[in-house]
Amino acid sequence: MNLLMKYLSKEQIEAIDHYIMHEARPVDRAFYLYRQGKGSAEDVIQALQSYQNQDGGFGHALEPDSRLTESSVLNTTIAFQFLSRLPVNGDHQMVQKGLNYLIQQYNATHGTWPIVPAAINQVPRAPWWNVNEETGETSFEKTPGNPAAEILGYFQHYRKYIPLRILEQIQSSVMKRWDEIDEWEMHEVQCYYRLAELTNNEEIRARIIRKMRQNVNEIFLLTKKQWAGYGLQPMVIVKEENSPLYSVLEGVVEENHQWFSSQLEKAGYWKPGWEWGQYPKEWEQAKKEWCSYITVMACF
Template structure:
């Protein structure tokens, strides 16, 4: 079984330390180099606004400085792994308050971004349509509402106004009543929900998640240079394989090693250069840092890095 050579791993390491943005650099260092969880928390603090929500381009495809539910889901995704730190819990408390303040009762959840996302550089799929009151991403309710509900359930002691149990039932019902799945991003959010729940509740959605992933995962390596959902895109959010074959998972790991051998890093396979060329150059570099980090974490999870 092929592994990422020490030479290539060291090459990626230099890139992560010297060229990735601070958040991904500290996440890399914390896993591979030295414990630095407080550096991660401080880095996340640069993206949190006074209202408790996150913005400032933490999700690199839109640079809106103001808070949004989508950006806040990214912030909470990281903070939920660091909640043994008092500083992280304080940030989580303010993020929960923000989510309560902007909750949409008519939607029983949230829309991804506010209208002022249009005033800043962004990928076309994040354009807010004033006629519908949402982006095209919001066609799929669970992205990010399912994920956000998971954090509210986990930190329910911080919730003061919303019925967390009712929200969870809404999320579970929405998933279990769906038969044909179209959005792998929505399922990523449901996997994040799954990971926050106690076993009894998580088991209520595991079977349907397995069905959804079976419909959405692309197992053809010839397609992986395009924007499709690969096996590791689901696994990196969970230790579960959800019925995916280990042979396909290892093909995906082989593909990552090949990409690093050919390019030295993992670059995004999408672009919005035509809309905002200068800002895309920044976003592309940030996505390269995140993509390379996720690739190295996946390879390490399956013992596919030669560190000797």
């Protein structure tokens, strides 16, 4: 059971349900209903279709901080966060097209993906997605495990449909990066944890979990004062008692879930803990979409 559910009152749960049914994005609502046994996986896929482009990638602000209609690796990984949790095989057309898009975007020379295209500079966006026109880079190239580790997780999840040569090359570079990390960036950590959850390679999983257990004090925000700011809270990773990190964070995790339950708005949603500081009209729309995504994903 999701630990958060222990700390939500009946009234809060009812408010969340009402909010999702009336205000959430269709894709988030479909996923919520599916996880509750009230909807189908096909409903989620149908909702995702409006985000997938002809090239197989996903766009259209599935990740709300990028208002680009064109495909991006960023938005495509968000799509796979949904797809990988559905009983959908790699031969499904949506999955196949998405995997092919990610393969085509892979830079084999550098072992990396362009997380967003330069075209993002032409649309409203969060400032951290700005692309340097000369180098084609954002600030995320310094932490290449985001998105490489997460993508490796999807490739291993659907490994039957990924060329072995590509799979082995990506695995080598991703795990080399993991062994080298000595400064922790929250998004990169989450990508590696998703890999640990998705992989059927027990050695990879063990290496990731072992290093995370050894570095919990550096990886996570551990106090209420810190939780009011921006960073990786334990509850984002440790959602259930059977999590491999629960035993080393038990007291803090329980307190974090309890604290997070107290942050629920009366209308039944959680707000993002960041702002763009630009494009105020578009940010308001993105903020609404983030409330939807954050609230649904917090429940599972």
